[in-house]
Amino acid sequence: MSASILFDTPGPKARRRILLINIIGALIAVGIVAWIFFGLAAKGQMQPEQWDDFIQASTWKNYLLPGLLNTVKAAILGIIGSVIFGLVFGIGRLSQNKLINGVSTVVVEFFRAVPVLLMIVFFNVFFSRSLELPGDTALWAVVAALIFYNGSVVAELVRSGVHNLPKGQREAGIAIGLTRGMSLRYIEIPQALVAMLPALIGQFVVILKDSALGYIISFNELLFFARTYSSPNGNVLQALIVTAVIFILINFTLSKIAEQVSKRLSTRVKKAKNAPAVVGTTAVTFAETGTKNDSKEQ
Amino acid sequence: MENYLSIFTEYDIPGAFWVNIQLTFWAAIGALVLGTILALLRISPVASFQAIGASYVNLVRNTPLTIIILFAVLALYGQLGFTLGGDFQANFFRLSVLGLAVYHAAFVCEAIRSGVNTVPLGQAEAARAIGLGFMPAARLIILPQAFRGAIVPLGNTLIALIKNSTVAAVGSVATESSSVMKTMIEFRSDIVIPIFLTFAIGFVIIVIPVGLLTTWLSKKLAVAR
Numbered sequence: 001m002s003a004s005i006l007f008d009t010p011g012p013k014a015r016r017r018i019l020l021i022n023i024i025g026a027l028i029a030v031g032i033v034a035w036i037f038f039g040l041a042a043k044g045q046m047q048p049e050q051w052d053d054f055i056q057a058s059t060w061k062n063y064l065l066p067g068l069l070n071t072v073k074a075a076i077l078g079i080i081g082s083v084i085f086g087l088v089f090g091i092g093r094l095s096q097n098k099l100i101n102g103v104s105t106v107v108v109e110f111f112r113a114v115p116v117l118l119m120i121v122f123f124n125v126f127f128s129r130s131l132e133l134p135g136d137t138a139l140w141a142v143v144a145a146l147i148f149y150n151g152s153v154v155a156e157l158v159r160s161g162v163h164n165l166p167k168g169q170r171e172a173g174i175a176i177g178l179t180r181g182m183s184l185r186y187i188e189i190p191q192a193l194v195a196m197l198p199a200l201i202g203q204f205v206v207i208l209k210d211s212a213l214g215y216i217i218s219f220n221e222l223l224f225f226a227r228t229y230s231s232p233n234g235n236v237l238q239a240l241i242v243t244a245v246i247f248i249l250i251n252f253t254l255s256k257i258a259e260q261v262s263k264r265l266s267t268r269v270k271k272a273k274n275a276p277a278v279v280g281t282t283a284v285t286f287a288e289t290g291t292k293n294d295s296k297e298q
Numbered sequence: 299m300e301n302y303l304s305i306f307t308e309y310d311i312p313g314a315f316w317v318n319i320q321l322t323f324w325a326a327i328g329a330l331v332l333g334t335i336l337a338l339l340r341i342s343p344v345a346s347f348q349a350i351g352a353s354y355v356n357l358v359r360n361t362p363l364t365i366i367i368l369f370a371v372l373a374l375y376g377q378l379g380f381t382l383g384g385d386f387q388a389n390f391f392r393l394s395v396l397g398l399a400v401y402h403a404a405f406v407c408e409a410i411r412s413g414v415n416t417v418p419l420g421q422a423e424a425a426r427a428i429g430l431g432f433m434p435a436a437r438l439i440i441l442p443q444a445f446r447g448a449i450v451p452l453g454n455t456l457i458a459l460i461k462n463s464t465v466a467a468v469g470s471v472a473t474e475s476s477s478v479m480k481t482m483i484e485f486r487s488d489i490v491i492p493i494f495l496t497f498a499i500g501f502v503i504i505v506i507p508v509g510l511l512t513t514w515l516s517k518k519l520a521v522a523r
Contacts, residue, residue: 025346212362251360
């Protein structure tokens with residue numbers, strides 16, 4: 001916990017003062033919530049009929065669930081594609097071959113710098129004019145944009161994961177007669193993949209959030225459905241809040257899973273640390289540096 | 299080629315990027331102020347302040363930016379009649395800036411907090427040992443090192459903000475680059491790819507120097523330990 005470094009353990013006087021400020025803080029928090037609630041009520045936004053829509057089965061059946069299904073579909077396709085793209089170009093960036101390395105670097109750096117929205121808008125027009133894709137063109141446009149951007153981020157995760165491995169791993173591989181490529185495939189990449197798992201799950205949150213950008217090209221995802229449903233009913237505000245809550249619940253769960261995975265990885269390592277075997281300690285270095293790097297490549 | 303070059307005279311491409319830079323500039327200031335306040339709440343010893351900061355970060359960080367900007371424009375303005383002054387266009391611009399600032403403040407908060415985490419425990423202990431109280435220790439010892447440690451994540455947040463400023467298209471800011479590009483590729487279907495590459499490279503040109511600058515700054519200002 002970061003807080004611990006800033007403060008001494010408080011004495012009785014400080015504890016009383018903290019308690020007082022704590023009560024004031026809690027009152028402020030309650031005040032903010034009440035202010036929002038009554039502010040909305042005063043503007044006539046808390047009428048039951050505006051919110052009723054969202055507890056009715058028909059709203060969910062006809063609008064929210066089909067929308068959520070499309071959102072999840074785009075996200076899952078995006079996740080699978082990004083992992084494949086990330087592995088290919090991540091390994092490409094680790095290649096000794098100057099050409100493969102150069103091409104991968106340019107691809108990854110380029111797609112990391114281009115806004116996802118720009119790609120979505122481009123692919124939507126490009127696909128509908130030049131390619132005959134099965135199903136919804138907007139879906140493919142969103143998925144393609146998600147893959148190019150997030151795939152590049154995953155490529156960087158793969159690369160930093162391998163770079164953060166102790167040098168001894170590769171040296172040991174080469175010492176037992178593996179080629180550079182074999183040591184990469186059999187020794188380094190598998191370890192890097194485990195180390196990057198928390199950051200990878202964190203990236204899934206980004207993919208899910210970015211899928212909502214499909215709204216702009218009228219992709220039938222959750223946000224778009226919520227908007228079309230609520231516009232004639234005059235409860236856009238309520239619909240946006242409900243949509244946001246759905247996204248928050250899913251993403252919060254994903255973040256918690258990422259946290260758990262990262263905790264499990266580090267405890268696994270700690271146990272191994274007590275044992276004489278050296279295998280486990282490698283993970284400690286990249287479990288720690290991994291989190292540092294993931295913020296670097298965000 | 300001539301066909302391609304004509305887009306520069308027909309459309310104001312640098313102007314479109316300028317709108318994104320302005321969005322970024324104002325949103326960055328807002329996010330930095332709000333994010334620093336949130337970080338202070340989160341590192342304070344008061345449980346309820348920590349809870350306020352943590353709830354804000356967890357709620358905002360997990361909401362798509364599209365919803366936040368849409369909320370500002372459709373719910374705050376459209377349904378509740380909240381305006382930020384100026385004419386019609388200026389109001390949409392400011393509401394989009396508000397949405398961008400609210401969203402990125404959560405990331406600024408986490409960046410600063412991670413900066414505080416880079417300060418070794420011994421620094422705080424030494425500060426207390428020479429008799430500094432909480433505020434002097436924070437001001438003289440902890441925060442200067444924390445900001446230097448937070449440069450890389452702050453720079454990454456700035457890069458994300460530059461790219462996310464295109465989402466202002468949702469907030470009806472029709473002059474920013476993604477909206478301009480959308481109009482262009484719909485009217486000039488013969489050169490869709492060159493138009494996309496023009497805008498994409500524009501962003502590469504803006505983003506990469508910011509990345510290099512952060513890396514350079516973080517190395518230059520790194521606290522030698």
